[in-house]
Amino acid sequence: MTIANLESELRDLHEATFSWALVCCSGDREEAQDVLQDTYVRLLDGALDFGGRSSFKTWLFSVVRRAVRDRRRRSAVRRVLLDQWLPPRESRPASQEVATIERERAGRVRRLLGELSTRQRQVLELVFFHELPLREAAAVLEISGGSVSRHYDRGKRALLQRLQESDIEL
16 A cells, blocks of 8 residues: 555544544543554554555554553553552652652662563563553564564563562562
């Protein structure tokens, strides 16, 4: 499909696609807009390729659904692995002593992340902190999708185990 055809299809389907994104995002307009923008950029950059095995609309809707699922999965994993050990900013007391303790705690979490293999650490950094999907992390690291998935899964398990074994309160 040419860029001109792709742009035309996206324009024609935009209203329906946005409506579908809203459904997938449980009515959250901002999240739906973000997902749609990310999806359109990936389509126009050539990161996604319509193979023609279904209608374009069916394919596009499945891409949006997977994008929402991936985004939520990354967000949930980030919350479990990071927010569990670092309280939200608004709940942090202002005292210097508590702030120092929390900085030390965050530093220990970072050091534990640093104990992972280089590739696991790189994958987790790209996914958790830079919010890249695994496919894009694989492209950044110039490794296969299967390899990035293995490093991601092993890295999450290893970090969680280290956090549970450490003196950091869960």
